Amino acid sequence: MDHRETQTPYHSRHAAADASIYKLLIENIQDYAIFFMDPGGIIRTWNKGAERAKGYTEDDIIGKHFSIFYSQDDVDAGKPERELRIATKLGRIEDEDWRIRKDGTRFWANVVITALRNDAGELVGFAKVTRNLTERKRQEDDLRRANNMLRQQQSELRSLNEAKDEFVSLASHQLRTPATAVKMVLASALDELYGEIDPELHSALKKAYDSNERQINIINTLLRVAQVDSGKVVLRRAATDINAMLSEVIEEQRTAINERGQTIKLNSSRNLTAVIDRENLLMAVGNLVDNASKYSPAGTAIDVFLTKRNHHVVITVQDHGVGISPENMKLLFKKFQRIQSELSPRVPGSGLGLFWSKKIIELHGGTIQVQSKLGKGTTFEVCIPQEPADA
Amino acid sequence: MRRILIVEDDDLLREMYELVLTAHPFLIDTAENGKAALELVGQNTYDLIILDLMMPVLDGVGFLRLYSQNPSPSTRIVVLSNLSSGHELDQAMALGAHRNELKANVSPKQLVALIRYELEAN
Numbered sequence A: 001m002d003h004r005e006t007q008t009p010y011h012s013r014h015a016a017a018d019a020s021i022y023k024l025l026i027e028n029i030q031d032y033a034i035f036f037m038d039p040g041g042i043i044r045t046w047n048k049g050a051e052r053a054k055g056y057t058e059d060d061i062i063g064k065h066f067s068i069f070y071s072q073d074d075v076d077a078g079k080p081e082r083e084l085r086i087a088t089k090l091g092r093i094e095d096e097d098w099r100i101r102k103d104g105t106r107f108w109a110n111v112v113i114t115a116l117r118n119d120a121g122e123l124v125g126f127a128k129v130t131r132n133l134t135e136r137k138r139q140e141d142d143l144r145r146a147n148n149m150l151r152q153q154q155s156e157l158r159s160l161n162e163a164k165d166e167f168v169s170l171a172s173h174q175l176r177t178p179a180t181a182v183k184m185v186l187a188s189a190l191d192e193l194y195g196e197i198d199p200e201l202h203s204a205l206k207k208a209y210d211s212n213e214r215q216i217n218i219i220n221t222l223l224r225v226a227q228v229d230s231g232k233v234v235l236r237r238a239a240t241d242i243n244a245m246l247s248e249v250i251e252e253q254r255t256a257i258n259e260r261g262q263t264i265k266l267n268s269s270r271n272l273t274a275v276i277d278r279e280n281l282l283m284a285v286g287n288l289v290d291n292a293s294k295y296s297p298a299g300t301a302i303d304v305f306l307t308k309r310n311h312h313v314v315i316t317v318q319d320h321g322v323g324i325s326p327e328n329m330k331l332l333f334k335k336f337q338r339i340q341s342e343l344s345p346r347v348p349g350s351g352l353g354l355f356w357s358k359k360i361i362e363l364h365g366g367t368i369q370v371q372s373k374l375g376k377g378t379t380f381e382v383c384i385p386q387e388p389a390d391a
Numbered sequence B: 001m002r003r004i005l006i007v008e009d010d011d012l013l014r015e016m017y018e019l020v021l022t023a024h025p026f027l028i029d030t031a032e033n034g035k036a037a038l039e040l041v042g043q044n045t046y047d048l049i050i051l052d053l054m055m056p057v058l059d060g061v062g063f064l065r066l067y068s069q070n071p072s073p074s075t076r077i078v079v080l081s082n083l084s085s086g087h088e089l090d091q092a093m094a095l096g097a098h099r100n101e102l103k104a105n106v107s108p109k110q111l112v113a114l115i116r117y118e119l120e121a122n
Helices: A002-026 A048-054 A072-076 A079-092 A132-190 A201-231 A242-259 A277-293 A353-363 B011-022 B035-044 B060-067 B087-094 B109-122
Strands: A032-037 A090-101 A108-119 A123-132 A236-240 A263-268 A274-277 A301-309 A313-317 A365-373 A379-384 B002-007 B025-032 B048-051 B074-081 B100-104
Touching: A048 A123, A048 A365, A072 A079, A079 A090, A079 A108, A079 A123, A108 A132, A108 A242, A132 A201, A132 B011, A132 B074, A201 A353, A236 A242, A236 A277, A236 B035, A242 A263, A242 A274, A242 A277, A242 A313, A274 A379, A277 A301, A277 A313, A277 A353, A277 A379, A353 A365, B002 B011, B002 B035, B011 B025, B011 B109, B025 B035, B035 B060, B048 B060, B048 B109, B060 B074, B060 B087, B074 B087, B074 B109, B087 B100
Parallel strands: A263 A301, B002 B025, B002 B048, B048 B074, B074 B100
Antiparallel strands: A032 A123, A090 A108, A108 A123, A236 A274, A301 A313, A313 A379, A365 A379
């Protein structure tokens, strides 16, 4: 059997079949416009993808120059010719830009023009593959727009927040002003600067004075909460004698505590120092002592303990008061929550104290924990690192 | 006698401060804004200036800005304002105020104590 005789027709048959398969393949691809241009840029072949992307039929387009797909501006700027020059020089050029359909509408195209050369290296034309990426482009543009909108909203929120801070600060000032005048007048009357007053009037004026003091406290607390909420609180840390700080907290409140028929004691066996914001931490612990007293009956004792644990100072405030039920525990550190108890009707407060205290303790890198038994009492434990973590 | 200037735009508060301080051996002058205060510091030497911040005509910071060009070294300045924080307060301290207290937190007794303390510190 002569292999050569049977082989040749087999191969040529095979090559012809390959060529027709390629032609079929390219003609029928719908997602890519694939066509051939001669060296001058005249379109010589067309496929289904090209028809779909650009709207021209084969009869419309064969023999036309490919610049027909470019906008007038691009044509005027010589872009089609430039792309052919670059493809000729470098072998290919890729571009992403708007192209024009037959009906004049535009689509976002990814275009690759590849120079085609024969075995002798002579340029025989160009293959042009175009993908319609309008949908992707639209999504990208939408994303960009959404991003810009978000950025704008962020900046608006920032200015709104600044306006809010400014408002809260000014409102606090304006609210304090009349309260200050009331305070001065009532205090002067109580000090008998206007003349002697009888006990009944004294008692009435004292109630008015105390009520005004509560109002001032609420305004101050509101402002402090607004500041802690907006991240405006910057701790002014310094090495602080915690014993002395706790003594000050206790002395500040001793009169009020004694008036409620309670006692308070600081239990501390050693001097402990921590690098803290004294003014803020003093108020935070002060809130705990104030609560301990307000939610305890007469005749009970409040104990404040100071100990050291793993480079932390641990401040414990223990009372033998009404205690907190398990369901109320969850609300304890929430804003504007006031825990209901048998004593709460006579306990004034804004429902902001513990919320603020917890924030201040956390700003110090510390923790606050609470244990309580209804009817037995409550223990708050504050744990503050002696040195700030970033020191 | 130690001389004190109280700068406060609220008529009632000015009146109250004077009332509270009459029983004490201080010489008290009052001004209703920074401009009036500047005129007084031009005429007299004060041991202590108690200064509000938010005032019409010339506010506390405006007063301090002008006063600090030619301050009296023997005068203590205490800002007594109802602004508890913010730019104005920071500016006032930067311009040479020695101390600040929140007005609403200061009772008459505390005011007297504060004045005594500052005069002794001076």
